[in-house]
Amino acid sequence: MPGTRDHKPVVIEDFGGWWNRGDPESAPSDHFIVADNIQFFHSGFETRDGLTNYIQDLLPSLKIVRAYNFVTQTGDTILALDATGNIYHFVGPTVPIPAPVLTIPTMEDFGFIGFNGRAYITPFKTYTNLQGEKYSLGIQNEYLYVYKGDQTPARKAAGKPPTGPALGVQNGPATSIPVTDIGLHLIAVVYETDTGYMTALGPEVFGEWTYDGLHEITVYNITVPPVADTSIIRRHLVSTKAITSYNGDQAGYQFFFIPGGTINDRTTATWTGHYYDSELISDASHLIDNFSEIPSAVSLNSFHSRLVMVGEYGTTETLTGLPPGITDNRSVARVSFPGEPEAISKIDGLIVAPLDGQALTNAQEFRDILYLFKQTRTFGYSDNNDEPVTWQEEVLDQGIGCAVHGIASVLDSGGVNTDFLIIVDWSGLMLFNGTFAQPAMSWKIEDFWKTIDRNYYHQIQIVNDSLNKKIWITLPEPYRKMLLHADYSNGMNAKDIRWSRWVFDIKPFTITLIENDKLIIGTPGPGF
Amino acid sequence: MAVRGDGGRIVFYLTNTHGADANPPIIFSDFHDDSHFSFSIWVKVLDKTVGDVLFVLEGPQGSKLLIGHDGAAGNGQWYYHLRKEEVAIYAAALLTPVVEGIYTVFCISKIGPVLSIVVGNEPFPGATETHVNLVETVNVTPGFEFDFDHLAFVARDQWAICNFKYWNYSMNWTEFKEQVHYFDWEPRQVGIPGGDKYPIWSSPLRVPGDLSNTAHPGTSPTWSHAHAYFIITPTHVPMKFEEDPAFMAKYSFCETWLYELSIKGTIQQEREGSIQNYVKIQANPGTTPTIQTDVIGDKYYEFQDRGSVPLVPVEFTGLTFYGYPSNDGTGPGQASTWGAYKDENGVDILDTSNTVFQFEPDTGVNIPAPGASPAMLYLWKYGAMFRWAPHTPQVPAGTGTLQYLFLYVRYRGYPSALPTLPVEDLAGLFAVNKGGKSVDRYNRGVELKIPDPTIRTAYIGE
Numbered sequence: 001m002p003g004t005r006d007h008k009p010v011v012i013e014d015f016g017g018w019w020n021r022g023d024p025e026s027a028p029s030d031h032f033i034v035a036d037n038i039q040f041f042h043s044g045f046e047t048r049d050g051l052t053n054y055i056q057d058l059l060p061s062l063k064i065v066r067a068y069n070f071v072t073q074t075g076d077t078i079l080a081l082d083a084t085g086n087i088y089h090f091v092g093p094t095v096p097i098p099a100p101v102l103t104i105p106t107m108e109d110f111g112f113i114g115f116n117g118r119a120y121i122t123p124f125k126t127y128t129n130l131q132g133e134k135y136s137l138g139i140q141n142e143y144l145y146v147y148k149g150d151q152t153p154a155r156k157a158a159g160k161p162p163t164g165p166a167l168g169v170q171n172g173p174a175t176s177i178p179v180t181d182i183g184l185h186l187i188a189v190v191y192e193t194d195t196g197y198m199t200a201l202g203p204e205v206f207g208e209w210t211y212d213g214l215h216e217i218t219v220y221n222i223t224v225p226p227v228a229d230t231s232i233i234r235r236h237l238v239s240t241k242a243i244t245s246y247n248g249d250q251a252g253y254q255f256f257f258i259p260g261g262t263i264n265d266r267t268t269a270t271w272t273g274h275y276y277d278s279e280l281i282s283d284a285s286h287l288i289d290n291f292s293e294i295p296s297a298v299s300l301n302s303f304h305s306r307l308v309m310v311g312e313y314g315t316t317e318t319l320t321g322l323p324p325g326i327t328d329n330r331s332v333a334r335v336s337f338p339g340e341p342e343a344i345s346k347i348d349g350l351i352v353a354p355l356d357g358q359a360l361t362n363a364q365e366f367r368d369i370l371y372l373f374k375q376t377r378t379f380g381y382s383d384n385n386d387e388p389v390t391w392q393e394e395v396l397d398q399g400i401g402c403a404v405h406g407i408a409s410v411l412d413s414g415g416v417n418t419d420f421l422i423i424v425d426w427s428g429l430m431l432f433n434g435t436f437a438q439p440a441m442s443w444k445i446e447d448f449w450k451t452i453d454r455n456y457y458h459q460i461q462i463v464n465d466s467l468n469k470k471i472w473i474t475l476p477e478p479y480r481k482m483l484l485h486a487d488y489s490n491g492m493n494a495k496d497i498r499w500s501r502w503v504f505d506i507k508p509f510t511i512t513l514i515e516n517d518k519l520i521i522g523t524p525g526p527g528f
Numbered sequence: 529m530a531v532r533g534d535g536g537r538i539v540f541y542l543t544n545t546h547g548a549d550a551n552p553p554i555i556f557s558d559f560h561d562d563s564h565f566s567f568s569i570w571v572k573v574l575d576k577t578v579g580d581v582l583f584v585l586e587g588p589q590g591s592k593l594l595i596g597h598d599g600a601a602g603n604g605q606w607y608y609h610l611r612k613e614e615v616a617i618y619a620a621a622l623l624t625p626v627v628e629g630i631y632t633v634f635c636i637s638k639i640g641p642v643l644s645i646v647v648g649n650e651p652f653p654g655a656t657e658t659h660v661n662l663v664e665t666v667n668v669t670p671g672f673e674f675d676f677d678h679l680a681f682v683a684r685d686q687w688a689i690c691n692f693k694y695w696n697y698s699m700n701w702t703e704f705k706e707q708v709h710y711f712d713w714e715p716r717q718v719g720i721p722g723g724d725k726y727p728i729w730s731s732p733l734r735v736p737g738d739l740s741n742t743a744h745p746g747t748s749p750t751w752s753h754a755h756a757y758f759i760i761t762p763t764h765v766p767m768k769f770e771e772d773p774a775f776m777a778k779y780s781f782c783e784t785w786l787y788e789l790s791i792k793g794t795i796q797q798e799r800e801g802s803i804q805n806y807v808k809i810q811a812n813p814g815t816t817p818t819i820q821t822d823v824i825g826d827k828y829y830e831f832q833d834r835g836s837v838p839l840v841p842v843e844f845t846g847l848t849f850y851g852y853p854s855n856d857g858t859g860p861g862q863a864s865t866w867g868a869y870k871d872e873n874g875v876d877i878l879d880t881s882n883t884v885f886q887f888e889p890d891t892g893v894n895i896p897a898p899g900a901s902p903a904m905l906y907l908w909k910y911g912a913m914f915r916w917a918p919h920t921p922q923v924p925a926g927t928g929t930l931q932y933l934f935l936y937v938r939y940r941g942y943p944s945a946l947p948t949l950p951v952e953d954l955a956g957l958f959a960v961n962k963g964g965k966s967v968d969r970y971n972r973g974v975e976l977k978i979p980d981p982t983i984r985t986a987y988i989g990e
Contacts, residue, residue: 521958
């Protein structure tokens, strides 16, 4: 055995994981050219953890294609979409599978964000352009939905304004002293939904009355909501201040909430009270310009307590009057009022990213900047305390962007962790700390990364278990049965991160973390 | 896949098949109802400190043969007990030490009052190159004769069982040696005169609680009211998979397979002694029609193989849908019964243009193309259409019934050894089980090993 007589054993102190870069023989001795189904601990490795079924159901029938952790007031739960467009809310593994909370047969995927204990859901799908390139947008004439987390069906976010007979105003009981300012006032009704959304003003014809100052004001024919729309829980009366020269344009005046003008039921049709113009402080005018049905998009996120939506296709309303050649709103981001995720102004609650043909894919707040991503573009926007349409744009990178699910969600929340973002880009797994750090985190497996079909990056989803310093990434075909697994406990850099591939008998379409670090895998089963 | 799991039994039993007490029609037309027979089964013990009964062969008068091992008490010894109706232990002896982690095959042969027990062990774990060296351990002459009533194998977590075979012949150890190492039905009679010795049943038992597959294509296609045998699990026990004996997994070629149909997502429940729980399809038009009327049955069933069909069979030769049509009720029943299907897209498929699609009491029906193909096997749903002839005056109709539903799948190919599980088992939500058992556990208790954890270095040293 002359070949082994002088053989010098190689001691591997720290196992560096999978290496897939360049010629196999260029792999360092502490890296392996195959590292499947292993996980790392300290300087060693072991067989990966097994799976167990999460839903204890003897009659399993769910084909899951997307799942998110929906953090409710009582704990972590799962919102999951099946292959036929049903979204279910699983509140625990042993609870019987509930009825879907939302069904949209054309929904291939959905974006989600939890906001004030409620789930905001936007259905979307993937389209193919004439060049064969795939891109994801909201579904045309579909909308943003809100789900309250109580197994009741999700409904369209926002809400339609009151409609019905003209609102009536007349003098109420006489008073001995002045109780109102004198002059013409307009009065309208605003619905408030069970999610706190204030609709636009209604009905079609507002109330109109000239106050004499010596009577209470009685409002009658107060619009009542449709019986079927149980989401409306109260109504508010809004009023202009005295109008000295009325021009007949009822929407052209500033409205304010009437103090004491809240009707805490759905049926009362009259209200009597009084107020001075000086008591009209809380402005309601902006409600007129808000969407009553918000167009669906691809991705939802929050920024300065605002809801941000990107990747809109559009609705009949928003697609009207577009310039020739533009068929959708792929570069439009919608931004709500602070603290009111369903209140999005059609006029100035939007950002238009550069119209370069690419669709917006993602949005993320980082260090007080709102970043919007396309597949190979990154833009930054600063909140100037004015309307979103006025926010200053900065083109951050014109070569690196992000996939639809390509920002690592951290534990059970958003994407920021230890002051960096982990982003899936065509060029690799990128660390973003205000700029994109080079080399990519996936440098060791760059050859493999380059084999991932760019047309299917929308199928990639990434989660970051920052407690245990582990990352998982779903992959498109032909790697559908795999997850990429990375361990960065030795360091969050291209050199010290350790990679492996996890292979399954199932196709992990979607992943999410619940209970801080429990990895949940959703799959539609064979045949997908 | 061999199977293991606590609390289940796999029973092979004889039922009445003639006259008013006739039980389900079953497949084997050439069973000889006499007192000579043979059977074999493989078992791998994972924990020899836990003793139990492996199987019991019972006769109708309380006589029985019992084989088990004594666990830690005897440091793991296989034993047999022979019981005569009035004598609890008529004969008993130790057979062989229990060896953990290798397969042991038990072969029982009976002809009249002579009973032989042959036992053999794999030479080493995972042995792929040689047959098990069988040794004729015991040759018992009980001095009494008992007929076959039923045979029950006990599923336990501490052992895995597989490859059950049953013959209508008494076989000697030389014949066993030729026959027990293969999953298939082929008679291997090297140097043995005396005609074919096809097994009546040959099941790898790779499917927990399921018929899985059977033997002898010469008998299977003919639906016969002969003798009924069944393999069941009395309890709904999640079973686990183990590797087959290595030699068989490598060299044994499966050829004919019979599968019981079931409702989507269900695992067949206890059926012992009762035909009421058999799957069946029914329809009743209310009253007899005045014109010829077709009524689609109330259920569709699906193929529920859980592990034995290779994804790419070497040769797919046919697929037949078996069912037994009858009229359940006092009124006039259906004039004819036809196969009705839903294809992979849920579209109804019905072909009454040819009687090959019509059920008769002792034949299966052809399945319209492309349903009779491996690709469609899992995707189609199998049902029935009942046709009533005109009947005047109109009277309450009987209930058209099609029951004892089976798919007879014929192909040549090696067992996949990788369960091709139904979609329902591999779809849904799963959690990484940190620190838990090192298997992938899917729906309904199905466990698969973690696919090949592998590392490979390109470094060749200095």
